[in-house]
Amino acid sequence: MSRPLTDQEKRKQISIRGIVGVENVAELKKSFNRHLHFTLVKDRNVATTRDYYFALAHTVRDHLVGRWIRTQQYYYEKNPKRVYYLSLEFYMGRTLQNTMINLGLQNACDEAIYQLGLDIEELEDIEEDAGLGNGGLGRLAACFLDSMATLGLAAYGYGIRYEYGIFNQKIRDGWQVEEADDWLRHGNPWEKARPEYMLPVHFYGRVEHTKSGLKWVDTQVILALPYDNPVPGYMNNTVNTMRLWSARAPNDFNLRDFNVGDYIQAVLDRNLAENISRVLYPNDNFFEGKELRLKQEYFVVAATLQDIIRRFKASKFGSTESVRTMFDSFPDQVAIQLNDTHPALAIPELMRVFVDIEKLPWTKAWDITKQTFAYTNHTVLPEALERWPVDLLEKLLPRHLQIIYEINQRHLDKVTALFPNDLDRLRRMSLVEEGGVKRINMAHLCIIGSHAVNGVAKIHSDIVKTQVFKDFADLEPEKFQNKTNGITPRRWLLLCNPGLAELIAEKIGEDYVKDLSQLIKLHKFVNDDIFIREISKVKQENKVKFAQFLEKEYKVKINPSSMFDVHVKRIHEYKRQLMNCLHIITMYNRIKRDPMKPFVPRTVIIGGKAAPGYYMAKMIIRLITAVGHVVNNDPVVGNKLKVIFLENYRVSLAEKVIPATDLSEQISTAGTEASGTGNMKFMLNGALTIGTMDGANVEMAEEAGEENLFIFGMRIQDVEELDKKGYNAQEYYEKLPELKQAIDQIKSGFFSPKQPDLFNDVTNMLFHHDRFKVFADYEAYVKCQDKVSQLYMNAKEWTKLVIRNIAASGKFSSDRTIKEYARDIWNVEPSDIKMPPPNEPRDVADKNPNCTTQKLKM
Numbered sequence: 001m002s003r004p005l006t007d008q009e010k011r012k013q014i015s016i017r018g019i020v021g022v023e024n025v026a027e028l029k030k031s032f033n034r035h036l037h038f039t040l041v042k043d044r045n046v047a048t049t050r051d052y053y054f055a056l057a058h059t060v061r062d063h064l065v066g067r068w069i070r071t072q073q074y075y076y077e078k079n080p081k082r083v084y085y086l087s088l089e090f091y092m093g094r095t096l097q098n099t100m101i102n103l104g105l106q107n108a109c110d111e112a113i114y115q116l117g118l119d120i121e122e123l124e125d126i127e128e129d130a131g132l133g134n135g136g137l138g139r140l141a142a143c144f145l146d147s148m149a150t151l152g153l154a155a156y157g158y159g160i161r162y163e164y165g166i167f168n169q170k171i172r173d174g175w176q177v178e179e180a181d182d183w184l185r186h187g188n189p190w191e192k193a194r195p196e197y198m199l200p201v202h203f204y205g206r207v208e209h210t211k212s213g214l215k216w217v218d219t220q221v222i223l224a225l226p227y228d229n230p231v232p233g234y235m236n237n238t239v240n241t242m243r244l245w246s247a248r249a250p251n252d253f254n255l256r257d258f259n260v261g262d263y264i265q266a267v268l269d270r271n272l273a274e275n276i277s278r279v280l281y282p283n284d285n286f287f288e289g290k291e292l293r294l295k296q297e298y299f300v301v302a303a304t305l306q307d308i309i310r311r312f313k314a315s316k317f318g319s320t321e322s323v324r325t326m327f328d329s330f331p332d333q334v335a336i337q338l339n340d341t342h343p344a345l346a347i348p349e350l351m352r353v354f355v356d357i358e359k360l361p362w363t364k365a366w367d368i369t370k371q372t373f374a375y376t377n378h379t380v381l382p383e384a385l386e387r388w389p390v391d392l393l394e395k396l397l398p399r400h401l402q403i404i405y406e407i408n409q410r411h412l413d414k415v416t417a418l419f420p421n422d423l424d425r426l427r428r429m430s431l432v433e434e435g436g437v438k439r440i441n442m443a444h445l446c447i448i449g450s451h452a453v454n455g456v457a458k459i460h461s462d463i464v465k466t467q468v469f470k471d472f473a474d475l476e477p478e479k480f481q482n483k484t485n486g487i488t489p490r491r492w493l494l495l496c497n498p499g500l501a502e503l504i505a506e507k508i509g510e511d512y513v514k515d516l517s518q519l520i521k522l523h524k525f526v527n528d529d530i531f532i533r534e535i536s537k538v539k540q541e542n543k544v545k546f547a548q549f550l551e552k553e554y555k556v557k558i559n560p561s562s563m564f565d566v567h568v569k570r571i572h573e574y575k576r577q578l579m580n581c582l583h584i585i586t587m588y589n590r591i592k593r594d595p596m597k598p599f600v601p602r603t604v605i606i607g608g609k610a611a612p613g614y615y616m617a618k619m620i621i622r623l624i625t626a627v628g629h630v631v632n633n634d635p636v637v638g639n640k641l642k643v644i645f646l647e648n649y650r651v652s653l654a655e656k657v658i659p660a661t662d663l664s665e666q667i668s669t670a671g672t673e674a675s676g677t678g679n680m681k682f683m684l685n686g687a688l689t690i691g692t693m694d695g696a697n698v699e700m701a702e703e704a705g706e707e708n709l710f711i712f713g714m715r716i717q718d719v720e721e722l723d724k725k726g727y728n729a730q731e732y733y734e735k736l737p738e739l740k741q742a743i744d745q746i747k748s749g750f751f752s753p754k755q756p757d758l759f760n761d762v763t764n765m766l767f768h769h770d771r772f773k774v775f776a777d778y779e780a781y782v783k784c785q786d787k788v789s790q791l792y793m794n795a796k797e798w799t800k801l802v803i804r805n806i807a808a809s810g811k812f813s814s815d816r817t818i819k820e821y822a823r824d825i826w827n828v829e830p831s832d833i834k835m836p837p838p839n840e841p842r843d844v845a846d847k848n849p850n851c852t853t854q855k856l857k858m
Contacts, residue, residue: 028112053126057189066838068239083155087339091133093651102232131165134284146488147814149233152831158304161244164279174625216399223248224303237835247276331371335826341442347449348403375446386442457675485675486814496655499538516813546660562601567665571610571617574672585742600789607646626751666691680812704808712784713777732775
C-alpha cells in the first residue's frame, strides 16, 4: 500500500493538488462511509476494492453537482453564445483523478483514503477508461472539453454513448486479438441519464409533395436518450456538460406495422434499433462505408440539433417575434464545430429543419446555416475521406439527399459564373462524385456549408489550402485557417506527472497550470545544477515506477537506467512503426557483430492498436513481437537492448508511460501526420523528440530550436521530388548494407524460424508498394539515433535539452488552441469569472472580492 506522500513530497504541499483541511478530510471520510452504506449497501467486512472505488467516486461527484447545477443555471440566466462541439468520438479515459484535481480535492482525498486504511492509487486503477475514441481525434475532443470549461465558455460536447468503446487488445502468440470493451458492466458513476429530454430520430421513409411543401414521411423512428457527463474546469467552479446519446426503440417498435401477433419476436427485434449506439467503429484514418456507421452519424446529428434548437427557443421564452425573424439571431447564439466530416450531415439536417419545418426561405436558411457551422479537417490521407454512396443515402435519408443535391446545384452555379467553361473544375468541386458508384464527398459538403475551415497544425493547414482543397481555397481564401492542436496540462502534467508539476511550481509558481506559456520562465534555470539534478531525479523516479509496473503486469524485467525509447500511437503504415523495427534489428545486429563494443542500453517500447480489418497493421505488430522474442532471449544481448510491445495502449496507460519516457518517436513521412498530440505530451513531460518535419513537430522545433530536437529525414519538398522521380526501394536496399541485412533476416525467417515466409507480405510491401517510403528515410533515421545515444551518455547535457524543451512547450496547451477557436471562429470571449462555490449564496459575489462574477438572480 503506497503512503499518500513521502517526506520530500510533504515539503511541497503546494495547492496545485488542493489544500488539506482537517474539516475537509473529516467531511470526505463521512461522505465516503455514507456512500458505502447507502449507495453501495455494503459494510467494511464485505466491501471489495471496487466498492471502495465507487464510494470515493460518488463522494467526489457530490462536490460536482452543486457547481454543475449552478453553472447551467448561470448560462440560462445570462444566455451567452453557446459553443457545441460535435464529435463521433470523445476519448475521455478515467474521470476520478481528473475531477479531484480540477476541484482542488486531490490532497484531501489522498489523506482521507489513507486515514481509512486504503490505497488511493489502487482505487483509481479500478476505474475503466471511457474509451469512446480511436486515437488523436477523440482525445483532442476530450482535451478541448477540459479547456473550454477552464476558460469559462458555455460549451457542450455532443456525441454517442457507445455501449462498447475501442476494443481491448490482447497479444496472443505475438498476434493482436480483439476483445469487446464492456466498460459499462459495473455501471458509470459519472453519468446521469436524462429520459425527460429523449428525442425522436427518423430513418428511411420517402419524400411526399404536399401543398405546404415537401414532407419526409413513413419513417422508422428511433429514440435518442441523453446521458449527461460533468466536465469540470480547473479551479473555477465551472462545470460544463458532455451529452452522449443512447439509442432506444420506441415502445410500439415493430408492433404497429405488419404484425401478425409475433409479439415475442417484435420485442426481440428492438435490439436492431438499439444497435445504433452499441459499438464504436475501430478505424483510425480510414473510411468504411457501412450503413450502421451512417446511421450513427445521422443519429448524433439529428438528436443534437433538436436539442440545440430547443435550447435556443427556450432562451427566447416569451418572445413575440415571428418564426421568420426568430432565427436571424441563431448564429449570434449558436456556434457548432464539426470534428472532422463525421457529423457533416448536420448541415443538410439544419437546412431540413429550417426549410421544411420552420418554413424559412432557402437563401435565408442557407445563410444562417453557413454562419453557424465551422469544420475542422483532421487528415489528408485519401483513404480516410468520407465518400458516401448515393444509393445508401437515398435509402436511409431520402430528404437529405435531395437537399444535398440542391446545395450542390447552387454551389456549381456559383462556380460556373466565376469560371465559365471550366468543366474540369466543376467536376473537382462537385459534392457528387461520378464514375463507378455515385458518391457524396462529405468534406466538400463541410467546406461549402461552413464559414470557417481549419487544419490542425501550420504545415497541415498549408497542405489543405494549397493541395487537397485548393479549388475551394481559391474561391474563398478567407475561409481557411490554422488552429494548431494542443493538450490539457491538467491531465497531461498535473495528473500524470505530479513530481514534475511540483518541481516546476517551486521554480515559477502555480499560475502556469492555467497559462502554460509561463513555462518559458524555466529557461533561466537551464544551467542551474540543482534544478538539472532535480529534473533528472523526477524522470528516474518515473522510470523506476514504470519498470515496476511492467514487471508486475507483463512479467518483464527492464533496466531503469537504460534509455526508454517509446513509440506509442495507432499502428498505421504512415506512422512507420516498421522503420523503428528496422532500427531495432540494426541495433541487434551491431551488438551481435561486436558484443564487446560499448553500447548505450535501450528499452524500446512500442504500443498501439491496429484496426481489426487492417491486415498490414496486424502484421506489423506480429513482426515487432517476433523481433522482440529474438532480441529479448539472446544471451549475447543481455540487458543492452530490450523490446517491449505495450499491450492495450489507451489513455490510462499513456498517463503511465509518457512521464517515464526519455525518447519520443514521431517519425511519420513528412506530409502525412496532420498534427499529432502525443508529441506534445512527451515534450511537456521531459522526453526528447526524434522526428521528421511533419505535423506539429515543425512547430515544436520552431519553439524549442531545431537543434534541441533530433530532426531527420525528408522534408515535404523532398517527398514531392521523390514522387516525381519515382521511389525505388530496391536502390536503398542495395546501397545500405545494414538495411539489406535487416530485410534479408525478415525475409529468410530469422525472426520466424517455424514459418520462414510469415513476413513475406511485409517485405513485399516495403519493396513494391510502400507509399510512405520507409527505406528512403532509414539511413538518416539510424544516423540520427546514433546522435541520440551519444548525447544520452552525457546525462547533464541531455537534461539541459530536456529543460529547454519543457520551457518551449507552452504553446501546445489546448487552452491556447481553444482561445484561438473562440476568437477567430466562434466569436466568443473566454471568461476568467470564477463562479461562487456551492456553499456560498449566489449573490455572495458582490461582497466577496475573490469572486468576480456579477450578481446572480435567483
